[in-house]
Amino acid sequence: MAESEELGIAAGEAQAGVRAVAGTSRGPVLGPPMVEYLLRLGDDRLILGHRLSEWCGHGPILEEDIALSNMALDLIGQAASLLRLAGEAEGTGRDEDALAYWRDGVQFRNALLMELPNGDFGFTIVRQFLVSAHSVFLWEALLAAPHAGLAGVAAKAIKEAKYHLRHTSEWVVRLGDGTPESHGRVQRALDDCWRYTGELFAQDEIDTAVAALSFTVDMAAIRSRWDQVVDDVLQRATLTRPADAAMRRGGRVGRHTEHLGHLLSVMQIVARSHPGATW
Amino acid sequence: MATLRGSRLCSLTHMTTTIRQLPADDPAQVAAFEARIAAGESIEPKDWMPVRYRSQLTRMMSQHAHSEIVGMLPEGNWITRAPSLRRKQSLIAKVQDEAGHGLYIYCGTETLGVDRFDLYNQLLDGTAKYSSIFNYPTLSWADMGVIGWLVDGAAIVNQTILAKTSYGPYARAMVRICKEENFHKRQGYEICMTLAKGTPAQREMLQDAVNRFWWPSLMMFGPSDTHSPNTAELLKWRVKRKTNDELRQRFINLTVPQAQELGITLPDPDLRYNAETKNWDFGPIDWSEFQEVIAGNGPCNRERLEARRAAHDEGRWVREAAAAHAAKRSQATAAA
Ligand SMILES: [Fe+2]
Ligand SMILES: [Fe+2]
Ligand SMILES: [Fe+2]
Numbered sequence: 001m002a003e004s005e006e007l008g009i010a011a012g013e014a015q016a017g018v019r020a021v022a023g024t025s026r027g028p029v030l031g032p033p034m035v036e037y038l039l040r041l042g043d044d045r046l047i048l049g050h051r052l053s054e055w056c057g058h059g060p061i062l063e064e065d066i067a068l069s070n071m072a073l074d075l076i077g078q079a080a081s082l083l084r085l086a087g088e089a090e091g092t093g094r095d096e097d098a099l100a101y102w103r104d105g106v107q108f109r110n111a112l113l114m115e116l117p118n119g120d121f122g123f124t125i126v127r128q129f130l131v132s133a134h135s136v137f138l139w140e141a142l143l144a145a146p147h148a149g150l151a152g153v154a155a156k157a158i159k160e161a162k163y164h165l166r167h168t169s170e171w172v173v174r175l176g177d178g179t180p181e182s183h184g185r186v187q188r189a190l191d192d193c194w195r196y197t198g199e200l201f202a203q204d205e206i207d208t209a210v211a212a213l214s215f216t217v218d219m220a221a222i223r224s225r226w227d228q229v230v231d232d233v234l235q236r237a238t239l240t241r242p243a244d245a246a247m248r249r250g251g252r253v254g255r256h257t258e259h260l261g262h263l264l265s266v267m268q269i270v271a272r273s274h275p276g277a278t279w
Numbered sequence: 280m281a282t283l284r285g286s287r288l289c290s291l292t293h294m295t296t297t298i299r300q301l302p303a304d305d306p307a308q309v310a311a312f313e314a315r316i317a318a319g320e321s322i323e324p325k326d327w328m329p330v331r332y333r334s335q336l337t338r339m340m341s342q343h344a345h346s347e348i349v350g351m352l353p354e355g356n357w358i359t360r361a362p363s364l365r366r367k368q369s370l371i372a373k374v375q376d377e378a379g380h381g382l383y384i385y386c387g388t389e390t391l392g393v394d395r396f397d398l399y400n401q402l403l404d405g406t407a408k409y410s411s412i413f414n415y416p417t418l419s420w421a422d423m424g425v426i427g428w429l430v431d432g433a434a435i436v437n438q439t440i441l442a443k444t445s446y447g448p449y450a451r452a453m454v455r456i457c458k459e460e461n462f463h464k465r466q467g468y469e470i471c472m473t474l475a476k477g478t479p480a481q482r483e484m485l486q487d488a489v490n491r492f493w494w495p496s497l498m499m500f501g502p503s504d505t506h507s508p509n510t511a512e513l514l515k516w517r518v519k520r521k522t523n524d525e526l527r528q529r530f531i532n533l534t535v536p537q538a539q540e541l542g543i544t545l546p547d548p549d550l551r552y553n554a555e556t557k558n559w560d561f562g563p564i565d566w567s568e569f570q571e572v573i574a575g576n577g578p579c580n581r582e583r584l585e586a587r588r589a590a591h592d593e594g595r596w597v598r599e600a601a602a603a604h605a606a607k608r609s610q611a612t613a614a615a
Contacts (some may be wrong), residue, residue: 050359053367056374057355058586060594062348062382069375071370080364097363119367178600183598241460242343270362270420277469277478279420 013215023229028106028253030073031208034089036109038150039099040206040252042082043110046100047260048131049075050267051118067167071128074160078153085149101271105261106254107125113196115260122175122182129168130193133229134200137222146214148158169233176237183238191242198247201226206252304329316517321434322449324390332516334390336446339518342397345409347381348402349583353417355428362420369466370405370423376459383456387448403588411569412495421474421481427467429489429496429534434459436530437500445517468537475541480523482543490546496508498560498569500527506566528558535559548607 007226030036051070059065075116094102113131118124139158145151175186211217234241250256271279308327315322322328351374358374361367386397401407412430417423436458442453455532474485501523504510513519521529535552549562571577 015568046364053358053371056358057369057378058593059588060590062378062596064594064597065351066375066378066382069371069378073371076368076371079367083364100364101362121594174604175545175597175600178604180594181596182600183602247464266359270360274362274478274480277362277481279366279473 009032011241019119027064028255030206030253031090031153033206035086036206037210038082038086039109039180042079042086042099043108044114045046045075045196046079047108047110047116047263049073049079050263052124052128054118064121068124071164071167078157078160081117081153085153086190088149094130097249097271101268105256105264108254108256108260108264110253111199112248112257113193113199115257115263117259119189119192120185122186123192125168125171125175126186126189129192129233130230131169131170131196131200132161132164134222136165137225138217141217141222142215144216152192172233172239173237176239186237187239190239193265195243195245195248198244199249199251202249202252204252312368313516316445319449322445323447327576330473332511333515333516335513336449337391337393340384340391340431340449341393341401342408344381344384344388344398344408345402345407345426346413347377347384349409349413349587351377352583352586353413353579354413354423356417357420357423360420361431366423366470372429373463376463380456380459403584403591405584408573410499411572411577412499412585414572414580415491415495415580419484419488420492421454421484422476422492423469424467424470424485425488425492426429428471428537429492430499431463431467433496433499433530436526436533440520440526441515443520449473452553466590471541475543485541486543489543493546494564494568496612497527497564500530501529502566502569531559531561
């Protein structure tokens, strides 16, 4: 019996030419490179900032509650600017709120690392450390971007990222070289995060297209500086750098973990319950 | 706990003071103290003060600090659901300000010879009090507007007067904090105004939030003067400068026109302007509800304390790690 019959589909309808079933691409459908590029930058910061904001009122000490909120504020502020630029590049009238609140999960472009649940304080800190180290060098490269808006964001964001890197480095050292319990927890967090770090440095046709617009982001150079910072801090923290095994990726093209949908269902609930409302 | 001491924002010597064990006050010193108060002088940490003055201030300041910290929870509840990026940022900033206020006032209490961490433990074990308002749940986005408008608004009425309190460190803390509370109130009122001008569903959301928060906001000023055992002594020493009822009335008079501006109704059929006294007269407050909430039976008392305890318990390993690391570092420095 033919498969189409098993499925209850009339044999004639499944024939080629009756209805086109062969798509034009094997991969997900992406938008114009500049829009995609800005969405990736913006979504990384929106989703990570949202995760950090979940800590507000629940930090291990009051001072850290304030510090985590500070970082959340910086990241969400950067995200708002970047999504505004993405909306402008898109040119269909979507602003930062339309992009943050009215896209579905598959339309988000953040790296998977950003959307993972917070875990304990150690996980949140390790993730923030790994991302901040990446951000510092990325913003440094983007300072010279031939895009006034983006270069402007870079100039502000680099200062913030440097502070985040300093703050989280201190905590990684404290927790790594603290008690046996804290060492174990933070080493586990590092091991858990590691397989998501490859995506931060991955480049695809979007990066190639943007590079053609003379965005000179040398990812290999960023990677080697990131390696140096990470190795230095891990060494001071008496932590072991995990091996670069299979890396998880997909967020850049909308192939997310199951966690993102739950995050968005919370983040978007009020806005989506009231279409057309202003807040 | 040692961890926290290493990272505190104020550094003060640690004195353990059990107030009841202190000797009785010398009447001559009390007289000199009261003369200073009467002359409008401010009392500073190193000055002599009656045992009761110290304990009343410790009570008031620690309750205030606890309120700031517990107060982070009802608003923190809506950070992840804030409906625009701008609102999300301002709500995070507001909750963060409250954490800062808590920290600042805890530091202020240490000038009275108590330890911030002892006070914090009293909050966690349920023996310390905090403002009853934070035991009410936040049920819609409109609560973020109404809390800013009414709750921060009530706090400002209280704290503007406390900025003139006789104890210097508390007065100065209030001056600084009041600036931020004013900003919170404006921000909250602006959320309310946006909802008031919004869709029918947004207006309904606003009205519902006002209905829920109006009476609890009035209770924030504490029991009526006739039932406030501390008032006379606090007024005499100029710790307080106005009675609970005076402050409540002042708040109502300020707030009614703002409610009119929003086009919402306040849930009190007895509310009417009294041309003679120039006050807005209001209906009876349900003090039994207040007493229930104070006694721990409000809608969220358990949840609020549980949240603080959970954060504290889950943070233990972090504090221990920081202490252990600091100890290793100082050993290394000593050895070098
Ligand atoms: Fe407050
Ligand atoms: Fe406050
Ligand atoms: Fe406030």
